[in-house]
Amino acid sequence: MVCQECGKRPATVHLTQIINGQKRELHLCEQCARARGELGIMGEPFTIPTLLSSIITDGGHTFPGAGQAAGLRCDRCGLTYAEFARTGMLGCRHCYQAFENQLDSVLRRLHGTIVHGGKVPSRTGEEARVKRELNRLQEELAQVVIREEYEKAAQIRDRIRELEKKLQ
Amino acid sequence: MNLDEVLYNSHTSWMDPSGPDSDVVLSARVRLARNLEDVVFPSRMEEEGAQRVLRMVERAAEDLDRDPELGPVGLFRLDDLSNLDRQVLVEKHLISPHHAQQPRGRAVILRQDESLCIMVNEEDHLRIQSLTPGMQLDGAWRTAQAADDVLEGRLNYAFCQRRGYLTTCPTNVGTGMRGSVMMHLPGLAMVGQARQVFSALGKLGLAVRGLYGEGSEAHGNIFQVSNQTSLGPSEEEILRNLKAVSTQVIAHERNARRALLSQTRLQLEDRVWRAYGILLNARVMSSEEAIKLWSDVRLGVDLGIITEGVPVEALNELLVATRPGYIQKVVGRDLEPAQRDAERAALIRHRLRR
Numbered sequence: 105m106v107c108q109e110c111g112k113r114p115a116t117v118h119l120t121q122i123i124n125g126q127k128r129e130l131h132l133c134e135q136c137a138r139a140r141g142e143l144g145i146m147g148e149p150f151t152i153p154t155l156l157s158s159i160i161t162d163g164g165h166t167f168p169g170a171g172q173a174a175g176l177r178c179d180r181c182g183l184t185y186a187e188f189a190r191t192g193m194l195g196c197r198h199c200y201q202a203f204e205n206q207l208d209s210v211l212r213r214l215h216g217t218i219v220h221g222g223k224v225p226s227r228t229g230e231e232a233r234v235k236r237e238l239n240r241l242q243e244e245l246a247q248v249v250i251r252e253e254y255e256k257a258a259q260i261r262d263r264i265r266e267l268e269k270k271l272q
Numbered sequence: 273m274n275l276d277e278v279l280y281n282s283h284t285s286w287m288d289p290s291g292p293d294s295d296v297v298l299s300a301r302v303r304l305a306r307n308l309e310d311v312v313f314p315s316r317m318e319e320e321g322a323q324r325v326l327r328m329v330e331r332a333a334e335d336l337d338r339d340p341e342l343g344p345v346g347l348f349r350l351d352d353l354s355n356l357d358r359q360v361l362v363e364k365h366l367i368s369p370h371h372a373q374q375p376r377g378r379a380v381i382l383r384q385d386e387s388l389c390i391m392v393n394e395e396d397h398l399r400i401q402s403l404t405p406g407m408q409l410d411g412a413w414r415t416a417q418a419a420d421d422v423l424e425g426r427l428n429y430a431f432c433q434r435r436g437y438l439t440t441c442p443t444n445v446g447t448g449m450r451g452s453v454m455m456h457l458p459g460l461a462m463v464g465q466a467r468q469v470f471s472a473l474g475k476l477g478l479a480v481r482g483l484y485g486e487g488s489e490a491h492g493n494i495f496q497v498s499n500q501t502s503l504g505p506s507e508e509e510i511l512r513n514l515k516a517v518s519t520q521v522i523a524h525e526r527n528a529r530r531a532l533l534s535q536t537r538l539q540l541e542d543r544v545w546r547a548y549g550i551l552l553n554a555r556v557m558s559s560e561e562a563i564k565l566w567s568d569v570r571l572g573v574d575l576g577i578i579t580e581g582v583p584v585e586a587l588n589e590l591l592v593a594t595r596p597g598y599i600q601k602v603v604g605r606d607l608e609p610a611q612r613d614a615e616r617a618a619l620i621r622h623r624l625r626r
Binding site (some may be wrong): 215228231232 | 501
């Protein structure tokens with residue numbers, strides 16, 4: 105059966121309506137049914153953004169500072185926090201700074217953590233790589249000091265100084 | 273590169289049956305989400321921004337094309353393709369339905385053997401995907417990573433030291449990576465353990481979805497297992513976790529198959545041979561029925577019940593060849609569902625008798 109509306113696509117939505125005692129049957133394709141609003145009864149589609157939205161807004165509960173957050177806006181792309189909370193989509197790289205405090209809590213809920221530990225771009229990521237190496241060396245330094253391995257500590261300290269110079 | 277050759281060919285590189293664990297694992301895939309630094313993300317991009325991204329990516333793709341390991345590749349603008357061609361790309365799992373439905377300002381970069389595929393201006397500016405036959409997540413990661421490096425030679429990515437690669441959706445931030453393993457799990461489904469296994473996977477931070485069919489019912493017992501989180505651990509750690517868990521699922525599936533074979537051999541053989549008989553003889557076949565019967569026949573081949581006449585490669589190809597878009601592409605015109613069902617039955621008979 106072909107859709108009554110467009111006459112082209114197959115009808116997959118079959119509706120029987122009784123209005124003022126008059127029975128009316130409708131056979132539509134999904135697109136036309138959606139366009140006419142006949143699928144309204146099914147509500148919002150079940151999608152990742154709508155699920156994400158409930159995490160961002162804390163399932164409709166008000167999280168601390170929610171009132172102020174809603175008014176936040178990314179000055180680069182113009183996305184507001186309220187829009188982000190509705191769609192689950194960020195607008196540009198600057199949104200990550202504009203909504204930083206709120207995003208921390210969202211990211212922690214999604215990923216259990218908020219700090220990247222993976223790949224760094226090879227051409228432009230030099231600084232990030234150096235900083236990561238510095239963090240690693242500082243942790244190692246603390247360990248060898250505890251173990252009283254002072255010769256090793258001196259080597260690590262020299263390497264840290266070298267890397268710090270690179271960053272200046 | 274000739275796109276039509278890709279579209280008319282129901283074979284893709286992941287269908288090669290020589291991949292590791294290919295009795296259970298159909299393919300492994302790694303996807304990297306990347307965005308350019310100075311352009312707003314596709315969610316807020318105007319036409320002009322999209323065209324700018326396309327121009328920048330086009331130049332970077334020339335480097336991919338020249339790369340001896342990765343190339344040659346072709347870049348195809350989606351609004352230059354017909355609806356049907358885009359649908360076939362979706363059926364081959366090369367682009368997402370979302371990408372196909374809104375073709376303006378969007379493109380796809382493809383290697384002829386389809387083992388590398390990059391969506392341009394989908395949810396993120398770039399979605400670099402690599403696909404391998406069987407369980408070869410590391411291989412997929414190496415290819416995706418190599419393509420990423422080549423593209424990054426020209427493009428400045430939106431990256432920050434603390435958050436990693438910045439993505440449109442916060443579910444992808446960090447590595448931007450989604451590893452996934454496509455598995456055929458008829459054994460677990462038949463012994464009624466599938467749900468139990470899937471709920472355990474959820475607790476380990478992995479997501480499972482049925483690849484065909486809607487909602488809770490998965491036709492064909494084909495499932496995709498993938499990592500849910502992308503921030504924190506390194507790419508290698510994420511993949512190691514995914515691999516370890518998939519290996520367990522594979523072992524469970526094999527156990528279930530062995531148990532079925534030893535306890536209900538006759539019923540199992542009957543089911544397999546009936547499915548094969550229908551595929552070989554039916555005159556009308558819906559895609560839903562085709563995928564159900566496919567699952568039984570594939571199981572029969574993997575368990576040595578059907579020992580000759582059905583190459584696994586031909587079976588794998590049917591996963592694409594029985595989809596509505598592909599059938600219409602081969603026939604060369606739009607078909608009503610009833611006509612498609614007849615063409616599908618004919619195509620299956622032809623392929624299996626070959």
